[in-house]
Amino acid sequence: MPVRRSTDPKPLQYVWDAIRSANSQKQMADFQRIIKYLQRNDYCTTAQAELYLKQSLEDGLVLNLNKTTVKGAKVGLQVESYKIPNYELPLLLDDGKDWYCIDCHLAGDVIECRVCFRVYHMECANKKQNIYIRNGTVGSKEVSIDLKGINDVIDITNDNDAPVNNNKHNKVDKQSDNETSATNYISLLMREENQTEYDSSLCSICNMCKLEPRSNIDKEELNYLLSFVHTRIKAWLPASITDSMSMEPKPEWMNDVEINWRVKQLFRTPMNMIVIENKIKQKQYEYLVAFKADVLTIQHNVAIYHGIESQEYGASEYMLEDCRHDLVELSNCLDCYKHSNEKINNKWFCLPCRVPHKLVWAKQKGYPYWPAKVLKETEDTCDVRFFGGKYERSILQKIYIKPITMKVNDVQAKKGSAFNKAVGELLLHQKMLSNPNDLSLLTKVDRKKKSLNSSETALPIVKVMQLDTGKKQNVTIDLSKSDDIFEQSAQALEDSFIAQASVTHKRKRSQSPTNKDLLLKQIR
Template sequence: MDPVIRRQSTSHIAQWFWDAIAGLRKQGVGIEQISKTLLKQHEMSEEDVRTHLDMLVADGLLICEKKGGKFDQDSYRMPNMEEAEQSPDVHDWYCFECHQSGPVYCCQGCHRVYHGNCLPSTYKNTEGTVVFLDKFECPKCLEKKTKEECSIKRKMLNRLLNYVHYRLIGRLPYPVMQRDLAIPPIDISKVDKSTKKSPNSFPSEDDYLRVKLLLKTPMELHDIKRKAVLRRYENLTDFLHDVQTVMHNAAVYHGVNSIFADAARAMIRDCAYDINEIRQCRFCYQVSNEMKTKDWFCEPCYPKHDLVFAKQKGYSFWPAKVIKKIQNSYDVRFFGGQHERATIDHSNIRPIDADLPSLKIKKTALWTKAYQELKLHQEMLVKAPTEPTEPDGDDEPIPSDEEEEELKNLDLSPPLPSLSLTINNKTPSKKPKAPKKEKISSSPAPTPSPVMSVRKVPPKKIKRESIAEYIVELDDEVKVPKKKKKVVPVSDSRAGSEDLVTSTSQELAKTRRDSTNDKTQSELKEEIARLKSRYENEIKDLIERHKIEITETKKRQWCYNCEAEAIYHCCWNTAYCSIECQQVHWQKEHKRSCRRKTRANQQSESSQPNETT
């Protein structure tokens, strides 16, 4: 099987030429005008411009219009929508590994293509030549064919993948199809119900045309989110391949060396790390993302992790969970603190039932807290059943077409937190509206520090039944004067009777409106006052807790070298967490300013005259 040249030109060069033609704002642009623009913007010589123009025209990314005159130059323009219609060929134009053009091998099972140099060594012989026995199948197709042992059911799997997607959005917040990063990210999660498309995905027809010319399989992170919501993923490999497709599109559309492509590569590293965490222990990954209780780290996993005492350099033996054993080392996660991870050699591992005095542990406050977590975890292990009590997620049927359309119309963008308070008081129809005093600003509240945590309490809504009952009672009261109005003498003229009826109805309506407004205003004022007092008390409690935490923090001593909690006191305001930190800081600067050393020298000098006398 010989390689095929799908395209000769690179994608970012095509973007340069399109920008130059679009900036000139003409139907057809000559080569001289393009050369001047590219020389000014990218320092490209006229010879290189001609070479790239020939390749772009051959690839169908530019249209050359021949002029019939002797002195007329050929003009170039972008293809229109009809000319950009893709051929039925499903294969990509750029290598899936390096995202460049050139001679590539087309996979027989998917749209991906690869350069011969980008293929792994399993596709090559001893001389380094690419060899295929029957047909070419790319590495991604081979990964799909290898049966992945996934014991996670589909519903729970897609739930975990939603957590992974949330982290990926932090790495790549902008859509791949958005070229101008100076403007805010486009909300491409909202779908127009009439067209079943996302109108804001492409700011203009030109951007949509560029995507159609460069990307064979357009995919965004919001497409991955929608597939996870619809429970389309059956294993972790498919999810990783989709994220890699997003990264490939970013490198092709923005350039291999662009900032966007670098962010996409960082996103791939985070995705691979999270998927590896799910494969090691999906229970640990789930509870660490949900954190339903403060003791989430103590909850048992299935299968249960081995418990050991692990020692790092500069620290005592510390209780930890064994996540994975790698040859002669252990991948552990420690109890207490931030539950940090580390790879520890087997020589620094002790069983959990080892004698504590033999380990020579220095029982600091942090170690004591970690040991308490260990004891709580062991108690939960004893009470826990052999299998998880909570269902792992039933394999529910895939949503129908109608449910899928409803899920597609959902706003999949993460909600923004808000500290403003709003009272949603919906009065019955055809009744006077409540006064517009519904929002209470949170500006008087102090800005919470990192130690503080603000808990959002939903405002209590006023019951609609109470207002409706009040209006019914008010109608009964207003009906009483109607009967007394019969005593009033009425004029025989029809005009006088009509005026009297009109004035009476207006008075009744005004009385009903005023009384309803007064009652509604009084209820709203009481509710606002109650909510203000409650939130003021909560803020006072938060401030007091913050002060207590600051006071406790000031009572502790911290290592002068690494800023961890100190256990060795040297002099005045200098302390250390370990002997290693003390030695490093002593050689670095402290031996010149140590107060204990100067005090000892003064005492030795004062004792010398006494000895001589």
């Protein structure tokens, strides 16, 4: 296993800081000054400080030179001092591979990934393999998502400069090549046969790409959905990952030129949220794992530049946790994720999905049975989201799940205004499921209402059947005079269902005061 670099990234930067600090004070960066600086700022022993300086020299990232002192007690004597290489000098070992392990972000004996630019320690690979096996990822046979060619029930997608690199490398062509190769390795992996075991010849990120269930989502829709994930996670870190989250001022020598040079020495693949945003705008992502790989690359670079004990790395862990959560939600149901983020109106939860969800009565501890959608189902549990209120979500044992066909009295639901509203939304959802063509028309009109308002074209009249006290009435909506067609239509339907629920409730109570309400005869 080759040693691509001996010095860990943080000690290396402390050595650079020591030299710059001495130079800024117009002092010679000799051995003693560097050792004292390292002991004071890195809290290391003398032996450790000497080792860091020795390793930096071996890596060619610090240069040794002899100088003659011109003042002080040692005037005229040859003194060994150190300097940082010129900015224009080419990188050592510039073969397209990283210098630091993708898992622990440190230097040492590393193995090169056979597909991508990353490297890893054998010990780190063994730990990752054990994690995969322990978590049951290896050999899992989950159903992949395939939504190409499926006709949408509703049309809620929009009809609607090169990637910016805050780190500003001098070698633009080289950087572009790195970005291209970083994109191509995902495609190479996806062309290989899907594996079921951890491959020790691949880094942890390439193994992730091979082991996770493959998705086959339309490229344009995928990038549109990833824009929501990006918006959610980008606030965790500064736009440029070299910026510090602390309020301490930067040393005077830490200017843009110095930072850009350090980035070139430390980062094999520059990556930040601006680069990801531009890739989304240009619709470059073809797979969910490609987006996740870029987020992991950001975390890797944060660990290299700031260290794993830093506030910035802690924020990157939260960023990654949010990213994983959103990608799981996106994988579970594209439409649910889209509806919850778009929120095109306050009835977004009633919108049906291309693959309809199972509807149930679900009971959370301390609450009565309530209408809900099943988002994900396992052998023992159901992940449900409730109608009404704030659309709370819960993972419940199946003993607390009843089919929606059961009568209200049989599930002993506690009736009231909140319950009636939830049932109204349930019935609205069922109405939309049974009339996808009308729903598609309404949502298309809603998304294009601005252009329609400025047009002189005559718009159709929509008639919505409203049920109230056993009589059928038509609620007429003139599209040319409405600011929000979908919301008015949906609200009319929901209000009629709620009114029907409350009227039925009152009538049954007056007919049989000792008997409990029989709410919503339509639900059986």
